Amino acid sequence: MPVGLTILLLFQLIGEILAYAMHGAVPGPVIGMALIFLCLLLFKRRDRLKAFETHTLSASRLLLANLGVLFVPAGVGIVQHLDMVADRGPQLIATILVSTLATLLVTVSTFLLTKRLMGARKDG
Structure with a gap:
């Protein structure tokens, strides 16, 4: 779980950096979400990087299951x-x-x- 959250936050950070570089044309979380989507698509074909997908999906599922608390x-x-x-x-x-x-x-x-x-x- 901590690994998955770290991956998600890392992609959000990358998205924020890119959004800052683009002067806020697209929100950072949107860019991060697109990047993680692309990585998941690419890594799905590689057995060696299956842990990336597993950690990311487990953290995402936990966040979605507890989404009500965030409101x-x-x-x-x-x-x-x-x-x-x-x-x-x-x-x-x-x-x-x-x-x-x-x-x-x-x-x-x-x-x-x-x-x-x-x-x-x-x-x-």
Whole structure:
């Protein structure tokens, strides 16, 4: 478990360094996640590096299993600033609804475009 967490944090650090070098164009954790994904794809074919995959996946599964605990600080922050939430409630609700709708529209559009492009690639 500690080895897996170290690997995950190392990739996040590499991602942060690259994000800093690119002046924040892409968030560091996203870059780190993409890098670890590529490494897992490459290492899947090599038996010698199977431990990398095993450690990384076990740490990831443990983090995902306990993901709810990571939301506790956000919940405490909301309760701590409940008066501010009450004052700005309508604006918060409107912002959440608009951003959720925008995210859904972009996600569906991206999926449909990808599906159309992949379908065109298979047919052609």
